[in-house]
């Protein structure tokens with residue numbers, strides 16, 4: 068332990084991290100020190116994707132990132148995806164997961180939701196195969212992925228749908 | 236603290252039975268706000284951690300905790316000497332120590348626990364505990380447990396249970412006889428949300444409150460209280476959010492340790508396993524070996540099954556005896572068969588303990604009997620489909636236990652409707668490497684890829700068996716058109732929370748259904764296992780809501796001078812079926828508060844006699860699977876292309892949730908077929924991590940085409956059968972059969988490894 072502190076920028080807000088042990092992962096600090104338990108951990112080895120967050124726009128496994136090295140990065144967690152300032156309204160991807168039945172136990176969901184935002188923001192028209200590949204680092208034990216694919220396709224199609232014309 | 240609810244689904248439906256109503260926990264889950272048990276947190280809490288044995292079998296000579304206690308930040312270290320109540324626990328037999336005392340019986344067995352101010356401090360404290368062991372020879376071969384050549388490793392002996400099923404002419408020899416030996420590897424539930432709990436000691440130190448991810452709160456409560464030496468009511472459990480279960484949370488893992496630490500330190504204790512510890516901390520699917528001989532008439536009519544089955548239960552009994560009877564009573568599969576000679580053993584060994592996992596003994600049996608049915612088909616010159624149709628069980632047929640199958644039994648329909656699902660197109664010449672065996676890693680030679688098709692059909696019992704009354708309790712409260720439900724049913728991801736709301740909306744005509752926290756504040760709901768909660772807790776919620784509706788009708792009828800029997804719910808209104816009265820439920824009885832509790836019991840079952848005869852099961856569900864695979868036989872690479880399935884579900888209560896169960900179960904069955912296995916070397920796990928224990932990813936997921944067979948089950952309160960287990964049972968043999976079809980290899984064990992395909996016979 069030390070008396071040093073560092074700051075992390077998470078979901079647009081600066082957070083001070085005090086008295087932390089230098090070996091703590093970003094996942095641990097988010098969850099246990101910053102009160103952001105939305106990021107999950109199921110392996111702490113970079114194998115399951117449930118800890119996925121965005122760091123400067125890139126999807127990373129927060130269990131593999133030392134928190135103290137993330138000081139200059141813009142970090143976005145599942146709690147910070149919504150553009151609504153209170154983060155109360157679900158994003159299109161979050162709503163699609165609900166509507167398409169992509170959530171069972173929900174433990175994989177936060178990581179998947181972050182990964183899917185990352186995918187659709189880079190590639191708004193992913194093919195079925197690109198979708199499968201993009202989330203192949205996110206393990207889901209409950210759904211067998213079928214409804215998760217459906218959720219991603221739903222979010223993709225809704226983003227690409229032409230804006231609704233008012234009826235005449 | 237009740238959960239609020241979305242009252243309607245997106246599709247504009249009211250979220251009643253039969254609709255894809257939206258889960259009440261969905262929004263919180265997608266936003267990261269849902270509190271899993273690993274998210275529980277309390278002021279002033281300490282972190283608990285567990286010391287485990289590195290040896291599969293050893294005598295404990297001494298345990299020295301002094302160096303650990305001396306570490307700054309360590310609050311306490313506890314061992315077997317600090318257990319105030321019963322020193323052992325267990326679901327069926329009390330044979331598993333809270334902490335090993337004189338002897339350790341598996342690598343990973345808990346020896347001590349610490350509480351410290353930081354997980355890292357706790358880890359250092361574990362390192363500082365000095366345990367001196369005298370390593371003993373380990374019993375690792377199940378046959379040695381049976382033949383008596385190894386001295387008992389536990390006071391209860393080395394055979395946990397032996398159960399025969401003997402029926403019919405024991406000298407019968409069929410015109411066609413096929414034999415085989417089959418093996419099933421040890422599978423892990425690998426639920427994503429790791430074991431975690433938060434224990435809060437009562438101020439007087441004589442009670443504890445536990446937030447925990449589990450499958451059965453009341454059973455945990457009973458076992459924990461006994462070990463703590465506390466009365467039941469001083470051990471209160473609330474379900475912490477559960478990240479999947481699949482049987483792996485049926486047994487006690489960290490519950491007792493966490494409570495002991497809280498009581499010892501008088502501070503809140505948080506415990507959570509990492510992935511490696513999770514592999515040590517919960518039971519697994521039994522590895523099994525089965526020698527089978529099937530007898531048939533020349534036309535393929537199945538006449539006799541002979542089986543010797545050995546299930547390795549590992550160090551402690553857990554549910555091994557129940558897993559065994561499930562296996563031995565399902566050995567005929569979903570086929571008529573009059574003669575049986577089955578001999579099954581569940582044995583104790585120094586391997587890791589095994590117990591419940593989705594499919595519960597039937598997975599193993601099904602891999603054997605379906606492999607045998609294919610052999611019979613070949614021997615009789617029939618197709619895999621025709622042999623199954625010829626023998627398909629029907630309602631009224633007898634099991635090899637003598638029990639008459641009085642459940643709806645649409646086996647033939649399951650097979651025919653599966654066969655009717657179109658085959659996938661052939662592999663495209665220009666298919667992306669991600670779509671061919673091996674994917675982007677070691678990729679198959681395109682010219683080498685061979686396609687195969689295979690079948691699997693299964694029967695699965697629903698609910699607990701052998702005389703056990705696994706009832707479920709639910710309470711319904713209604714006031715001003717708002718219903719509140721209370722139950723202790725563990726929501727582990729399957730969606731009981733939404734089903735409960737759907738039932739209340741359908742029965743009571745309300746839109747808003749609130750849910751009380753899931754806890755031991757109400758009577759037991761039984762376990763979330765054995766595909767039983769839709770039937771059992773669904774029946775309890777339905778019963779409680781119906782009682783409330785009866786009271787409501789009495790009240791409304793009295794107010795309008797009508798016979799209550801004339802009233803019915805229509806949408807959100809109460810109507811007089813023979814008159815003109817129509818009044819919104821919400822406005823029908825201002826100020827009236829109704830509150831009813833209902834227990835649902837299934838019909839009684841019996842224990843098996845020594846010949847395995849008796850009406851031991853409650854009901855059955857059936858399913859068929861057809862697998863299409865692409866295989867590179869030279870590299871041993873497999874890609875499961877499509878799974879077609881038709882499942883006997885009774886009635887679909889939530890189409891989206893039902894499909895999710897089917898697809899999720901298929902992925903787990905695929906895992907057992909081609910990748911998932913805990914590998915043991917000398918009793919020690921070689922691969923307790925997600926790096927080395929492989930799980931199906933999105934790239935492994937096959938196309939699933941599913942048909943739900945809806946023939947309402949008269950015995951079931953909602954007409955619906957449990958649907959959780961069947962999807963993962965016969966898909967495994969179907970995939971293996973497809974690989975055999977593509978390669979001509981015998982493939983007698985699962986998971987099928989690359990070397991079995993390349994070098995196997």
Ligand code: FES
Pocket residue numbers: 107108109110111112113114115116117118119128129130131
């Ligand atoms: S917890 Fe980070 S990848 Fe699994």
Ligand code: FES
Pocket residue numbers: 169170171172173174175176206207208209210427478479728
């Ligand atoms: S929903 Fe449970 S792990 Fe994905």
